[in-house]
Amino acid sequence: MTTGPGTPNSEPRGRPADDAGRAPVADALDDAGTDTSGRALTRRDFEAIMRRAAELSASEAEEGADELLSEDEVIRIATEVGLPARHVRQALFELPEMDPETGDRGGFFPDPILTASRAVPGRADEVLRRMEDYLSTREYLQVVRRRPHRVFLMPAEDTISALARGLTRPSRRYFLARARRVVVSVRPLEETKAHVQIALDVSEQRREAVQASWFGGAAAGLIVGGGAAVGLAFADLPSALTVASQVVAFATGFTGTLAGVFAASRAAFKKHLDGARFELDGLLDRAEHGQPLEPPPAPWRKRLQQKLLGS
Secondary structure, eight states, rough: OOOOOOOOTTTOOOOOGTTTTTHHHHHHHHTTTOOTTTTOOHHHHHHHHHHHHHHHHHHHTTTTTOOOHHHHHHHHHHHHOOHHHHHHHHHHTTOSOOOOGHHHHHSSSOOEEEEEEEEEOOHHHHHHHHHHHHHHHHHHHEEEEEEEEEEEEEEEOSSHHHHHHHHSSSSSSOOHHSSSSSEEEEEEEEETTHHHHHEEEEEHHHHHHHHHHHHHHHHHHHHHHHHHHHHHHTTTHHHHHHHHHHHHHHHHHHHHHHHHHHHHHHHHHHHHHHHHHHHHHHHHHHOOOOOOOOOOOOOOHHHHHHHHHHO
8 A cells, every 4th residue: 555645654755764964955955856866965066056057047038037026035035945044135235225327337447336234233223323323424424315224325515514524524535425425224134233235436536537537648648649750750761651650659659648547547546446445344344343433533633632631
């Protein structure tokens, strides 16, 4: 008599007694109806399979490519294939909150959107309020939009804020105070832990760097190329060859100088991006360790405080 799948004597499907020590990932694949009885998969194998399956899926026809999934659906699907829900949730929170505008995509200069994130202690609503207070009172940004778990900020343009920004944030290395847009997103990871993401748009600095490259490179190119062409005019060459050599010398000098200026400007802008990322990481470091969000005072202020307070 055949024992049915629901009788007490039936064995669990796909899980023979000698496979008791197999990896959970392999068991999950067995539950899905895949025969892996001769092969145990490691976590690294599982991750490689998931990446390759995603590549194969993307290479097929894009039917339903614009279909939208809710965050809950993404978490459910990921947990069904063995990914921890907390890791999926954190990966969702790390998706970029801001995309470059059409004119700022690609190109020779780096992407002007910077994003940094960190898991910090505290309730999400309290952390968001703390971040908003700091950016408003210390970086002179104003909230222009407010959504659940996130705020959108831009530099305050009133006279007092502009004056205070110039006095307390005088250097161009203060990117938060001079960013075109800032988006702060705070989502709960646990009851007493939150995920913070700050997106920073420095497209204005990028645009200034591109414009300076064109104007400066063109001016320097005219000088260098023109100088090379004039120099060949005094060379002892046949007239026809002199004209051709002058054209080549001018074009070479102009394009070479323009390319050199663009390369130098790109390197300088990349250095600015590194400085902006350093500023974002410093802010998140202080939030992560429960420190005041305001950076430590300058050395002269510390020395003054020691003299006045005797500490």
